Amino acid sequence: MPARTVVPALFLLGLPVALGAPWALASEPPDAGPDDALLSALGCGGCHEGLPAPDAARAAAPALGPGAPPLSGDFVFEYLGDPVSRRPEVAPSRMPDFQLSEGERVALARFLGEGNPGPALSAAVGRNPGSDAGVGRALFGALGCAGCHTHADAPEPPGTAPSLAGAADRLRPRWVRGWLDEPGPVRPAHLGGARMPDFRLTEAELDVVTSALTGADGRGGEADPAVPGWMSDGVPEVRAARAERLLETRYACRGCHVVAGRGGAVGPPLDGVAERLLPDFVARMIADPAAARPGSAMPRQPMPPREAEILAAYLLSLDGPWRGPSSETPGRVIPSLGGRAVATTSAADGSVLYATWCAACHGPGGGGDGWNADALTVPPTVHSDPAVLSPRPDDVLYDGIHGGGWVLGRSPLMPAFGEFLTPEQIDALVAQLRTLCECEAPAWSRDGGGG
Ligand code: HEC
Ligand code: HEC
Ligand code: HEC
Ligand code: HEC
CATH class of the missing domain: 1.10.760.10 (Cytochrome c-like domain)
Structure with missing residues (x-):
C-alpha cells in the first residue's frame, strides 16, 4: 500500500484533538470518515468483519518470514512480550499487545526468527519444549497476525473474531470503552486461542473508536437505552422465581453460562450482563441466536416468546459488574x-x-x-x-x-x-x-x- 493512506490518518489523529474539534474536517473524502481512517490505521478490520478494511495497518506492518528482512529469534521473543513502537512514522498504526504466554512467544519466535536462538530464547525453549515452529505457525493463523502482516508461509487465518457489524445495536458504549482500554476474554471457549489484543489506545483514540462502533464515546454521557416493556412486567420477585424454575427444570442455559454464580463456561458469563449488552439484544439473543448474531455458536433453545422475555429480564437484573471468564479457562485452547x-x-x-x-x-x-x-x-x-x-x-x-x-x-x-x-x-x-x-x-x- 502507498504511504499516502497513512498520512491522512496521522493528520486526523493529531490535529482535530488538539483543536478540540474532533473529526470534522471538510477536506475529508465523504466515503472515508475520520473514524474509518483510525480504524483502518489500527487494523481492526483485519480480524473483524463489519469494519473498514485494514489497508493502512497492512501498509504499516512489516512483512515477516521468508523473503522479508530477517529477524533474530531473540528479538521476536522479546518484542512480543512488550511490542514498543520501532517506527514512529507509522503511528497511529502500531503492533498491539496480545499478552502472550511465554510458551506462545517461544513458538512464534521459532516460527518467525532466523538463526540459532540466543541466550534469552534458548532458556525459554528449555522451559517450553513443546513450543516449536509448527505450533508458532498455527498460532500465527489462530491469533490473526496475518490480518496485518504478510508472511509467505502463513496458514489461513481462522476468522474467529466476532463480527462487529451492528455493534451499536448490541454493545453498551461504556462497556466497550472500558474493555478496549483493558481487553480480556469474553467467549474463550470457542476461539481456539484467539483473543482481542491490547492496542494501548489513548483517551482520544478511545473516544473515536468507541463512537465509531457504538455511536457514543462511552464516557457515560449517553442516554440510557429505552427500557423494553417486558422488563417491568409483574412483580420482580415472582418473575425471578419463575426464571429460576425455568433454568432448573427446562432450559440448558447453565450448561453453557454462569448465571447467578454458577454454570458452565462454553458461552460468556451472564452475571452483570446488563453492563455489557443492550436489553433488547439480550432478549433477541435468547429468542433466536442465529438471527440476533449470524453465525453464532449458541444453539437456540426452543421456547415461547414470553419465556425468553422472562429469562432476559432475570439476566438483566443480576448484579454486575460483568466479569469475563478467567483466561485460565481451559476452553481457551480448545x-x-x-x-x-x-x-x-x-x-x-x-x-x-x-x-x-x-x-x-x-x-x-x-x-x-x-x-x-x-x-x-x-x-x-x-x-x-x-x-x-x-x-x-x-x-x-x-x-x-x-x-x-x-x-x-x-x-x-x-x-x-x-x-x-x-x-x-x-x-x-x-x-x-x-x-x-x-x-x-x-x-x-x-x-x-x-x-
Ligand atoms: C488480531 C485480531 C484482532 C484485532 C486486530 C482486533 N480484534 Fe477485536 N477481538 C478479537 C477477538 C478474537 C475478539 C473476541 C474476544 C472474546 O470473545 O474473548 C475481539 C473482540 C472485540 C470486541 C468485543 C465484541 C463482543 O461482542 O464482545 C470489540 C468491541 C472489539 N474486539 C473491537 C476491536 C477494535 C475497535 C479493534 C481495533 C482497534 C479490534 N477489535 C481489533 C480480535 C481482534
Ligand atoms: C493490527 C495490526 C497488527 C497485528 C494484528 C499484528 N501486528 Fe505485528 N506489527 C504491526 C505493526 C504496525 C508493526 C510495526 C510497529 C512499529 O515498528 O512501530 C508490527 C511489528 C511486528 C514485529 C516487529 C517487526 C519489526 O521488524 O520491527 C513483529 C515480530 C510482529 N509485529 C509480530 C506479530 C505477530 C506474531 C502477530 C500475531 C500474534 C502480529 N504481529 C500481529 C501490526 C500488527
Ligand atoms: C450449548 C451452549 C449454550 C447454551 C445451552 C446456551 N448458550 Fe447462550 N451462548 C453460547 C455461546 C457460545 C454464546 C456466544 C455466542 C456468540 O457470541 O456468537 C452465547 C451467547 C449468549 C448471550 C450473549 C452474551 C454476550 O455476552 O454476548 C446471551 C444473553 C445468552 N447466550 C443467553 C443464553 C440463555 C438465556 C440460554 C438458555 C435459554 C443460553 N444462552 C443457552 C452458548 C450457549
Ligand atoms: C453443556 C453441557 C452439554 C453439552 C454441550 C452436551 N451435553 Fe449431552 N448431556 C449433558 C448432561 C449434563 C447430561 C446428563 C443428563 C442426565 O443424566 O440427567 C447429558 C445427557 C446426554 C444424553 C442422554 C443420555 C441418556 O441418558 O439417555 C445424550 C444422548 C447426550 N447428552 C448427547 C449429547 C450430544 C450428542 C451432544 C452434542 C451435540 C451433547 N450431548 C452436548 C450435558 C451436555
Whole structure:
C-alpha cells in the first residue's frame, strides 16, 4: 500500500484533538470518515468483519518470514512480550499487545526468527519444549497476525473474531470503552486461542473508536437505552422465581453460562450482563441466536416468546459488574467449538460434530470428562460406557439430542440441538455415540419400528 493512506490518518489523529474539534474536517473524502481512517490505521478490520478494511495497518506492518528482512529469534521473543513502537512514522498504526504466554512467544519466535536462538530464547525453549515452529505457525493463523502482516508461509487465518457489524445495536458504549482500554476474554471457549489484543489506545483514540462502533464515546454521557416493556412486567420477585424454575427444570442455559454464580463456561458469563449488552439484544439473543448474531455458536433453545422475555429480564437484573471468564479457562485452547466451526460442520461427520458440539461436556472420547463438566451439577452421561447406552434405543438418543435432557426426564443441562443441527447431523451423532460405546441399540428397537 502507498504511504499516502497513512498520512491522512496521522493528520486526523493529531490535529482535530488538539483543536478540540474532533473529526470534522471538510477536506475529508465523504466515503472515508475520520473514524474509518483510525480504524483502518489500527487494523481492526483485519480480524473483524463489519469494519473498514485494514489497508493502512497492512501498509504499516512489516512483512515477516521468508523473503522479508530477517529477524533474530531473540528479538521476536522479546518484542512480543512488550511490542514498543520501532517506527514512529507509522503511528497511529502500531503492533498491539496480545499478552502472550511465554510458551506462545517461544513458538512464534521459532516460527518467525532466523538463526540459532540466543541466550534469552534458548532458556525459554528449555522451559517450553513443546513450543516449536509448527505450533508458532498455527498460532500465527489462530491469533490473526496475518490480518496485518504478510508472511509467505502463513496458514489461513481462522476468522474467529466476532463480527462487529451492528455493534451499536448490541454493545453498551461504556462497556466497550472500558474493555478496549483493558481487553480480556469474553467467549474463550470457542476461539481456539484467539483473543482481542491490547492496542494501548489513548483517551482520544478511545473516544473515536468507541463512537465509531457504538455511536457514543462511552464516557457515560449517553442516554440510557429505552427500557423494553417486558422488563417491568409483574412483580420482580415472582418473575425471578419463575426464571429460576425455568433454568432448573427446562432450559440448558447453565450448561453453557454462569448465571447467578454458577454454570458452565462454553458461552460468556451472564452475571452483570446488563453492563455489557443492550436489553433488547439480550432478549433477541435468547429468542433466536442465529438471527440476533449470524453465525453464532449458541444453539437456540426452543421456547415461547414470553419465556425468553422472562429469562432476559432475570439476566438483566443480576448484579454486575460483568466479569469475563478467567483466561485460565481451559476452553481457551480448545480449537473446535464455534465460529468457523459453524461453517465447517455443515457436513454430517459424526466425529467432527461430536468434537465440536459435545466434547466440552461429554469429553473428547465420551468419558463424561469434558473441560466444562466440573461446572455442571449433574455429570454428563458417559457415552463410552456400553452399560449406559446399550439399553437406549436410537430414537431416544435422537430425541435427547434434538429436544434436550428435559424431554427424556433427565437434566435440562443437556442442551437442545434440534434447531441448530440438521436431522442428518443428529443421525450422524447417534451413530457416533454407537461408535463411542462400541455397543448396539437393544434388539427389540432395531427389529421393530422403533429406530
Ligand atoms: C488480531 C485480531 C484482532 C484485532 C486486530 C482486533 N480484534 Fe477485536 N477481538 C478479537 C477477538 C478474537 C475478539 C473476541 C474476544 C472474546 O470473545 O474473548 C475481539 C473482540 C472485540 C470486541 C468485543 C465484541 C463482543 O461482542 O464482545 C470489540 C468491541 C472489539 N474486539 C473491537 C476491536 C477494535 C475497535 C479493534 C481495533 C482497534 C479490534 N477489535 C481489533 C480480535 C481482534
Ligand atoms: C493490527 C495490526 C497488527 C497485528 C494484528 C499484528 N501486528 Fe505485528 N506489527 C504491526 C505493526 C504496525 C508493526 C510495526 C510497529 C512499529 O515498528 O512501530 C508490527 C511489528 C511486528 C514485529 C516487529 C517487526 C519489526 O521488524 O520491527 C513483529 C515480530 C510482529 N509485529 C509480530 C506479530 C505477530 C506474531 C502477530 C500475531 C500474534 C502480529 N504481529 C500481529 C501490526 C500488527
Ligand atoms: C450449548 C451452549 C449454550 C447454551 C445451552 C446456551 N448458550 Fe447462550 N451462548 C453460547 C455461546 C457460545 C454464546 C456466544 C455466542 C456468540 O457470541 O456468537 C452465547 C451467547 C449468549 C448471550 C450473549 C452474551 C454476550 O455476552 O454476548 C446471551 C444473553 C445468552 N447466550 C443467553 C443464553 C440463555 C438465556 C440460554 C438458555 C435459554 C443460553 N444462552 C443457552 C452458548 C450457549
Ligand atoms: C453443556 C453441557 C452439554 C453439552 C454441550 C452436551 N451435553 Fe449431552 N448431556 C449433558 C448432561 C449434563 C447430561 C446428563 C443428563 C442426565 O443424566 O440427567 C447429558 C445427557 C446426554 C444424553 C442422554 C443420555 C441418556 O441418558 O439417555 C445424550 C444422548 C447426550 N447428552 C448427547 C449429547 C450430544 C450428542 C451432544 C452434542 C451435540 C451433547 N450431548 C452436548 C450435558 C451436555
